[in-house]
Amino acid sequence: xxxxxxxxxxxxxxxxxxxxxxxxxxxxxxxxxxxxxxxxxxxxxxxxxxxxxxxxxxxxxxxxxxxxxxxxxxxxxxxxxxxxxxxxxxxxxxxxxxxxxxxxxxxxxxxxxxxxxxxxxxxxxxxxxxxxxxxxxxxxxxxxxxxxxxxxxxxxxxxxxxxxxxxxxxxxxxxxxxxxxxxxxxxxxxxxxxxxxxxxxxxxxxxxxxxxxxxxxxxxxxxxxxxxxxxxxxxxxxxxxxxxxxxxxxxxxxxxxxxxxxxxxxxxxxxxxxxxxxxxxxxxxxxxxxxxxxxxxxxxxxxxxxxxxxxxxxxxxxxxxxxxxxxxxxxxxxxxxxxxxxxxxxxxxxxxxxxxxxxxxxxxxxxxxxxxxxxxxxxxxxxxxxxxxxxxxxxxxxxxxxxxxxxxxxxxxxxxxxxxxxxxxxxxxxxxxxxxxxxxxxxxxxxxxxxxxxxxxxxxxxxxxxxxxxxxxxxxxxxxxxxxxxxxxxxxxxxxxxxxxxxxxxxxxxxx
Numbered sequence: 133x134x135x136x137x138x139x140x141x142x143x144x145x146x147x148x149x150x151x152x153x154x155x156x157x158x159x160x161x162x163x164x165x166x167x168x169x170x171x172x173x174x175x176x177x178x179x180x181x182x183x184x185x186x187x188x189x190x191x192x193x194x195x196x197x198x199x200x201x202x203x204x205x206x207x208x209x210x211x212x213x214x215x216x217x218x219x220x221x222x223x224x225x226x227x228x229x230x231x232x233x234x235x236x237x238x239x240x241x242x243x244x245x246x247x248x249x250x251x252x253x254x255x256x257x258x259x260x261x262x263x264x265x266x267x268x269x270x271x272x273x274x275x276x277x278x279x280x281x282x283x284x285x286x287x288x289x290x291x292x293x294x295x296x297x298x299x300x301x302x303x304x305x306x307x308x309x310x311x312x313x314x315x316x317x318x319x320x321x322x323x324x325x326x327x328x329x330x331x332x333x334x335x336x337x338x339x340x341x342x343x344x345x346x347x348x349x350x351x352x353x354x355x356x357x358x359x360x361x362x363x364x365x366x367x368x369x370x371x372x373x374x375x376x377x378x379x380x381x382x383x384x385x386x387x388x389x390x391x392x393x394x395x396x397x398x399x400x401x402x403x404x405x406x407x408x409x410x411x412x413x414x415x416x417x418x419x420x421x422x423x424x425x426x427x428x429x430x431x432x433x434x435x436x437x438x439x440x441x442x443x444x445x446x447x448x449x450x451x452x453x454x455x456x457x458x459x460x461x462x463x464x465x466x467x468x469x470x471x472x473x474x475x476x477x478x479x480x481x482x483x484x485x486x487x488x489x490x491x492x493x494x495x496x497x498x499x500x501x502x503x504x505x506x507x508x509x510x511x512x513x514x515x516x517x518x519x520x521x522x523x524x525x526x527x528x529x530x531x532x533x534x535x536x537x538x539x540x541x542x543x544x545x546x547x548x549x550x551x552x553x554x555x556x557x558x559x560x561x562x563x564x565x566x567x568x569x570x571x572x573x574x575x576x577x578x579x580x581x582x583x584x585x586x587x588x589x590x591x592x593x594x595x596x597x598x599x600x601x602x603x604x605x606x607x608x609x610x611x612x613x614x615x616x617x618x619x620x621x622x623x624x625x626x627x628x629x630x631x632x633x634x635x636x637x638x639x640x641x642x643x644x
Contacts, residue, residue, distance in 0.1 A: 147208030239511035241622035265456035386413035
């Protein structure tokens, strides 16, 4: 066999294409994280590590141990690494250390697709899917249980420190002629070494991070409830004003009728029965009752607005990965999942945004997804923003329809929504829903929305078919992992387009 592994690969092998694409990427963000004083061991070249990661993700290899073994038994990985063999810890630590730069690989992959003419932002489509988190559903606890765990860990660490101090004081009082004992750390116990307190400290740090996440969720929930209470109070205040005006008009009308009857009675025998006084008029009584009811509702809403929303004692947080949530699964049941959102271009299915959303519902992810898409396009040097965006009925809401998006939205309304059925009674819907229904009913709206399914659904099918439906990293590292998912997806499309272009006979393009 030849001594040079490069001779083992055919000309159009994936490894050559990955090396070519990575060689054109801007990887300066990785180099800024290394020391410049010459101390420590020489690190692996960031271009080599990025090439190895993207090559393995393109082939569906995501585990750091699989990536390590690929440098031994995969010729393409050996060529990319130049017969070096970074171990699994090096691969995992590279992603953790350069998490922000790894997220930037998505923009670099979009730039690679743009060079091949694959990126058109005329129409984009977005959707979400649930992916399994690297955490067990049984690791969820309530706030009270979490506080008890934190208190127990702090007590355990404090007891370990006290035992170590007592041990050191006892050693100082011992016979000075005795041979010195081996140094021991706090909590080194019988045969336990210093690992137990260190592990307890790590567990405590994770529990405190989970407590912070739970507090943030409770604060977001309180802000949302406060906003709803403010909107409800304003709505009821307006209702009270309208009912007061109606009651005043009814009183004036009743008083006018009585006054007119009395004038006629003074001029001669009156005709008909004498009208009731304003306070006994049925319309006045009815409108005053409605006014009293509206005032009571307004007072209750004002009291609810003044009272701070109480934290939910049953709210759960996962102590293994506190950024994940219990969500309904794709095929029924519940599990510890992430709601992963993606935005792709129509036609070539290039991913321009991928993110995880904290809520199991898609509705609130629409505008953050579009915002990330614009940011990625800007980082890739594409100044144009998505012109039209199509989403399914899970994103339909008055807030999404009325917020300034900078992109023309085409969102399905579903069977019901906005206080009415879009297919039956448009007059009973909110104005924003009526406008969206009218936009979707135009020939252009039908054509744009018809492209949604063929744009975003295959993207998730390709991603999960190649990479599975579970995530390996936790906490904020999930963003870096998802960026590797999307970057490898885009890179495969850019590589295929480049190989097709190179294989085209000379002059074919001009002849066409």
